[in-house]
Amino acid sequence: MPSRTKKMKKTGAGLRAVTMSVAAASLALALTGCTRLETTAPSAARAQPTAQARFGTVDCSEAKCIALTFDAGPSENSARLLDILKEKQVPATFFLLGKNHIEKYPELVKRMADEGHEVASHTWDHKILTRIEPEEIREELERPNKEIERLTGHRPTLMRPPQGRTNDTVHEICRELGMSEVLWSVTAKDYTTNDSALIRKRVLAQSSRDGIILLHDIYPGTVPAVPGIIDGLKKRGYVFVTVPQLLAPGTAEPGKVYRP
Structure with missing residues (x-):
């Protein structure tokens, strides 16, 4: 005993x-920034198909899908990143900032859309949405939307709240604006290091089916890590898709938060 x-x-x-x-x-x-955060997984979104046709030719209910996403660009590193994605034939989702980014690199925003990537919003000035008033939240979301639509002809339907901080007020305003929030399941914390090998190692260690990878193409160590991330995950049988492709044949619903 x-x-x-x-x-x-x-x-x-x-x-x-x-x-x-x-x-x-x-x-x-x-x-x-709220007492309870309800999120919807990609598999749950796929289980609710809509009348809209499936994005592309990938069926993520069968394929081992993963989404590569980049926050806070465009930047001076984005052209090289787009070259890599084109060479590797990998689509990505870009959550773009307005101030000093969209307004500084409009040609890169156009290129992202032209080359088949999903162009989305990361707000105008990276303000923490849970700390500002509703009218400021609307402005943070509407300004990049208008600029992206002007440049690409397509109004974003996806956004990523800075630092992932959100609450019921943000959800409601997103619903009014026809936007869904997208969080992530994999982070390399590339804002803490310029070591490309470490960034690659962190992503590969955390990745799983239906994952959403968060990276930032504004940091010097990130873009050099991307080829190794892509090659490593392809060897494991992953298929790269945009966030809308990950959810298809379902579609992101305005006001909802998506996270694996």
Whole structure:
């Protein structure tokens, strides 16, 4: 029979584990800026097909799909990134910033759309949406939408809130504007390092089917990591798709949050 001391040690360890889990959950909720964040997985979106035709020729209910996404561009690194994606025949989803990005590199926004990538919004000025008033939220979302539509002829339907911070007010405004929010399941934290090998290693270690990879083409270590990420995941049987392709034959619904 186990001693009382051993039982107490086990109980203490269990309590510490529960406490750590609760703390982690509380931190995740704090980051969203709301008390509860309801998200929809790509597989759930696919289970609700719409009348709209499936994007492209990939059926992600059968294929091992993964979506490569880039935040906060365009930048001086984006042309090289587009060259790599074209060479590798990989589509991506770009969540673009307005100030100092869309307005500075309009030709790259056009190129992204022309080469078959999904062009979406990361707000105008990267303000944390949960900290500003509703009218400011609308402006942060509407300004890049108007510029992207002017440049590409297509109004974005997807957005990614800065730092992933969102709440019920953001959801409601997105619903009014016909936009869906897209979070992620894989992050290399490329804002903390310029080590391309480390960025590649982190992405490969975290990737799984229906994953959404978050990278930033504004950092110098990121774009050089992309060829290795693509080659490594292709060797594992992954098929790269845009976020809309990942959800098809379902479509993203305005006001909803999508995350694997």
